[in-house]
Amino acid sequence: MTTLRPPRNQVDPRAVAWWTTERLILSVIVVGVAFAAYWFFTDRPWWLTLLVAALAVFCFVMSFVGPRMLYRFQRWEVTEEAVYTRKGWFEQTWRVAPMSRIQTVDTKRGPLQRVFGLADVKVTTASASGAIAIEALDADLAADLAARLTAITQATPGDAT
Incomplete structure (x- = not known):
């Protein structure tokens, strides 16, 4: 467990x-x-x-x-089994998404993020709670993470529903 x-x-x-x-x-x-x-x-x-x-x-x-x-409080992690995030300092939100539930992986870079060399990774799951966002990553790390998540989810059995 x-x-x-x-x-x-x-x-x-x-x-x-x-x-x-x-x-x-x-x-x-x-x-x-x-x-x-x-x-x-x-x-x-x-x-x-x-x-x-x-x-x-x-x-x-x-x-x-x-x-x-x-x-200080925003954290993220990706393992072979799941995507984990924790956000917030006043009200903390923890999200865990098993790889078998991931449907899409997107990256996003707004104009101000591009100035700072940052990007977000959005992991859409088969959940009523919506997507999990991993925000404020180095742009290259975000691209690598999106590729890694895509590879892991393709190799994970299940239909993400």
Whole structure:
């Protein structure tokens, strides 16, 4: 019997910079919209000034703290029997997909991921919970992992249903 243990591999360290950049872009948009609404559509009471300032501080602090926490907790592993992932630092999610349940393996690279040389691997399974995503891998490692998963699943008996 196999015991559930944390997957061994961390995501690529460049993921921290990628996630930080994504969150900073989103924070600038959110704080910009909040500030514009504050500036143009209110009489600017003191409590609203405090609220917009608190939102700005929260967004920018979380842009730096969140990615570092995610990096500490996000793990993945692929064995001959299954794909394992663990995500989240506040609410942790563990996923295990036996090789016999894998239907497709895809890689994805968004524009910002390409800047940082990263990619995601998405493993679609015969599960109502949906696909398993292994995020923020080195692009070459992601391609190799997709090829390895494809080879293992082709050699694994079963029909992935």
